[in-house]
Amino acid sequence: MKKDIFREFDGYSQLLEEIEVSRKYWKNFTADAESVQGHIDLLHPTRMMLRVSDIIEETPTAKTLRLVSKEGSLPPFLAGQYVALSFAIGSIRTARPYSISSPPNQTGYYDITVKRVEGGLVSNYLLDQVERGAIIESSGPAGNFYYNPLFHDQTMVCIAGGSGITPFMSIIREIIECGLNREVFLFYGNQDLDDVIFHRALTDISLRFENIHYIPVVEQPPETYNGATGFITGKLIRETLGDLAGKTFYLCGPKGLYDFCIPELESLGIPSRKIRKEVSGTPTHISTYPGWPENISEKDVFTVRVNNGHTLSASAGEPLLAVLEKAGILIPSICRSGECSMCRVRVVSGRVFQPAGVRVRKSDRQFGYVHSCVSYSISDLEILV
Numbered sequence: 001m002k003k004d005i006f007r008e009f010d011g012y013s014q015l016l017e018e019i020e021v022s023r024k025y026w027k028n029f030t031a032d033a034e035s036v037q038g039h040i041d042l043l044h045p046t047r048m049m050l051r052v053s054d055i056i057e058e059t060p061t062a063k064t065l066r067l068v069s070k071e072g073s074l075p076p077f078l079a080g081q082y083v084a085l086s087f088a089i090g091s092i093r094t095a096r097p098y099s100i101s102s103p104p105n106q107t108g109y110y111d112i113t114v115k116r117v118e119g120g121l122v123s124n125y126l127l128d129q130v131e132r133g134a135i136i137e138s139s140g141p142a143g144n145f146y147y148n149p150l151f152h153d154q155t156m157v158c159i160a161g162g163s164g165i166t167p168f169m170s171i172i173r174e175i176i177e178c179g180l181n182r183e184v185f186l187f188y189g190n191q192d193l194d195d196v197i198f199h200r201a202l203t204d205i206s207l208r209f210e211n212i213h214y215i216p217v218v219e220q221p222p223e224t225y226n227g228a229t230g231f232i233t234g235k236l237i238r239e240t241l242g243d244l245a246g247k248t249f250y251l252c253g254p255k256g257l258y259d260f261c262i263p264e265l266e267s268l269g270i271p272s273r274k275i276r277k278e279v280s281g282t283p284t285h286i287s288t289y290p291g292w293p294e295n296i297s298e299k300d301v302f303t304v305r306v307n308n309g310h311t312l313s314a315s316a317g318e319p320l321l322a323v324l325e326k327a328g329i330l331i332p333s334i335c336r337s338g339e340c341s342m343c344r345v346r347v348v349s350g351r352v353f354q355p356a357g358v359r360v361r362k363s364d365r366q367f368g369y370v371h372s373c374v375s376y377s378i379s380d381l382e383i384l385v
Contacts, residue, residue, distance in 0.1 A: 077141035103173035115163035161253025279337030338374035350381035
C-alpha cells in the first residue's frame with residue numbers, strides 16, 4: 001500500500017480534529033470503568049464539575065459558554081438533551097436547565113448558549129459575572145427532546161423562538177457532521193434580526209447542505225430584510241412544506257411560542273402524536289393560566305411552614321421551589337418545568353395551584369406530593385421537604 005494513503009480517506013481531517021479535541025479535554029478512563037459502578041458513573045454521573053474554557057459572543061444579548069470537565073471526561077448525550085447547572089448567587093442556591101448546543105458526536109466539551117432574560121437571576125449572572133476558568137456544578141445530560149428513529153419521521157420540522165434554538169443547533173450540527181440521512185425544516189422566530197442566535201452559521205449551513213432548510217421569521221425586520229416576517233403561522237408552514245405527511249414537528253421556545261404555534265399546527269390537521277414539545281420552564285404570569293383562582297392575586301402573600309422549622313412568606317405568583325431556595329433550603333431540581341419530579345415536596349395542609357399538564361404520578365397525587373417548581377401557594381401551607 002502506498003505510504004500514508006489513509007490520509008486520502010474521506011473524513012480523515014475530521015478524525016484528526018476529533019483526536020485533538022479528545023487529547024485536550026478527555027482522559028484515559030479505562031481504569032475508572034473496571035467495575036459496573038464505574039461504567040454507570042462514567043455514562044450517567046449524578047453530578048459533574050465543569051470548567052468554562054471559552055466564552056463566545058453570539059449576539060448583543062447571548063453568549064455561548066464552552067464547558068469542559070474538571071475531572072477530564074464528559075458522558076455522552078443525545079442531540080436535544082440538556083444539563084442543569086447549579087449556582088450559589090449571593091445567599092441563593094439554585095439551578096437552571098440549559099440545552100446543549102454543541103453536537104454529540106464529540107464529547108470533549110459541552111456548549112450552552114445563554115440569552116439574557118429581563119430580570120433573570122441566572123442568565124444575568126452567567127452573562128455578566130462568569131469568566132473563563134470558572135467552575136460550575138452540573139447534572140448529567142437529561143431530557144427526552146431528541147430524535148428517535150423508531151418512532152419519529154425522517155423529516156423534522158423544527159419551530160424555535162429565542163434561545164429555543166439551542167437543541168436544534170445540536171441536532172443540525174450532528175446531522176451535517178455525521179452525514180445522517182435526515183431532512184430538517186427550521187422555522188426560527190425572533191423579534192429583532194440582531195437577536196437571531198446562530199443566524200450566520202445557520203444561513204451558511206442551509207446554503208451548503210440541501211437537506212437543511214432555514215427559515216428565519218422576524219417580527220420587526222429592518223427595511224433591507226427580505227425574508228419571512230411576523231409570526232410562524234400555519235399558512236407559512238404549509239407554503240414552505242407543501243405536503244405535511246411524513247413529518248414530525250418539534251417546538252422549543254418561550255410559552256408564547258407554544259400558545260400560538262400549537263393551535264396553528266392543529267389547524268393544519270397535525271395530530272398531537274406528531275407534535276413534540278420541549279419543556280418550557282416556569283410560567284411568567286401564572287395567574288393567566290386556566291383554573292387560576294379569580295379571588296387571588298399574584299401579589300398575595302401566604303405563610304409556608306416547613307418541617308425543618310422554617311416559616312416562610314410566599315407570594316402567590318412565585319413558584320414554591322424559588323421560595324424555598326431564597327430561604328436557603330436546597331431542593332434537588334433538574335428540569336424546573338414539572339416533568340422530572342426531582343423537586344417533589346409533600347403538602348401536608350393547604351392548597352397549591354399547578355397548571356394543567358404537569359406530570360404528577362398517580363401515587364404522588366394520592367399522598368399529596370407536588371412538583372415544587374410549578375406549584376404556587378394559594379393558601380397558607382405546611383410542607384415536608
